[in-house]
Amino acid sequence: IDETWARVSIQRAIIDNRLKMTTLNDLIKATLFYHRKLKFWYPASGGIGQFSLNLAERIRALGGSVYLGTPIQKIEFSEERIQTLSTDQRDWKPDLVVWTAPLTTLTRQLGMPVPKLEYLSTVLYNLEVIGPPRQATQWCYFGGNDTIFSRVSIPVHFCRTNAPPGRHGLCVEVTAS
Numbered sequence: 068i069d070e071t072w073a074r075v076s077i078q079r080a081i082i083d084n085r086l087k088m089t090t091l092n093d094l095i096k097a098t099l100f101y102h103r104k105l106k107f108w109y110p111a112s113g114g115i116g117q118f119s120l121n122l123a124e125r126i127r128a129l130g131g132s133v134y135l136g137t138p139i140q141k142i143e144f145s146e147e148r149i150q151t152l153s154t155d156q157r158d159w160k161p162d163l164v165v166w167t168a169p170l171t172t173l174t175r176q177l178g179m180p181v182p183k184l185e186y187l188s189t190v191l192y193n194l195e196v197i198g199p200p201r202q203a204t205q206w207c208y209f210g211g212n213d214t215i216f217s218r219v220s221i222p223v224h225f226c227r228t229n230a231p232p233g234r235h236g237l238c239v240e241v242t243a244s
Contacts, residue, residue: 109225142176185244189217192239200224200235216241 110117123133134154143151152159166173174181206220220238222229230236 111226111228114222114226114229139176142173144177188243190241190243192216192241194237194239195230196235196237197233198235 109115113120126133134156137154137156139152140155141151141153142149143153149161149164152161152164169184169186171181171184200221200223202221203224204221205224206218208218209216216239218240220240221235222238223235
């Protein structure tokens, strides 16, 4: 690996810019000997979905519209840009398009060759558990060829109201292509 790639990766991992992080040795020392209490913000009501609800509210307040469950049926493309997006409800002439669906869907709708891409999906299993959590961690990552899940989260550690009293949950993430 090129040393500039490593330096950029180390810089992305820095939470406190007062730390000197120019070498791998600096990173190891900071990891083993430097501890800083971090503040973690999580919506007290609505959970993680509250971020999307707040964003939609802000878009509407600024005069925009939010359409849910409205798949794009047709895309007209010319002059190096998307001219029209059509759904079964109406047509739009967008100034800007932010595409979050798979690129294969976009290229298919544009009549372009579909790239040979493989996507890694995440399947979430949410388990309800009676009693308090046995782990104090918010989430834990797992690895190994014999493990089918990659992470387990305990939502009540993000916010107590994520489960009814006397219960908690486990969110188990399984990756699959």
